[in-house]
Amino acid sequence: MKKLQYMFMALAAMFLATPLFAQSTGGSSINLVPIGAGIGMAIAAGLCGLGQGKATASATEALARNPGARAGIQLLLVLGLAFIESLTLFTLVIIFAKVN
Numbered sequence: 001m002k003k004l005q006y007m008f009m010a011l012a013a014m015f016l017a018t019p020l021f022a023q024s025t026g027g028s029s030i031n032l033v034p035i036g037a038g039i040g041m042a043i044a045a046g047l048c049g050l051g052q053g054k055a056t057a058s059a060t061e062a063l064a065r066n067p068g069a070r071a072g073i074q075l076l077l078v079l080g081l082a083f084i085e086s087l088t089l090f091t092l093v094i095i096f097a098k099v100n
Contacts, residue, residue, distance in 0.1 A: 037095040044091040051084045 059077040063070060 034099050037099045041091055041095055045088050048084050048088045052081055055080050055084065 055077060059073055062073050066073075
């Protein structure tokens, strides 16, 4: 619980420091869009991987309980995995459109 509290305190400090980046220093500005896009893609890919793992585990468990329903379970598994993977690809397309 303490580690979670420290993590939220660090996130709050980072969010409160954002006006620092809004100030003009007279020099060249830092482009943070590619960094944010990379973090967004990492989050999307990681969560889609977790979703695919959970879907595969559930399908395997369903096949172990009812081997006679293999065709239906396999069809829905492949369809679900395709939809989950498309979320990552949509994120990649949006990132390519946003980052110059």
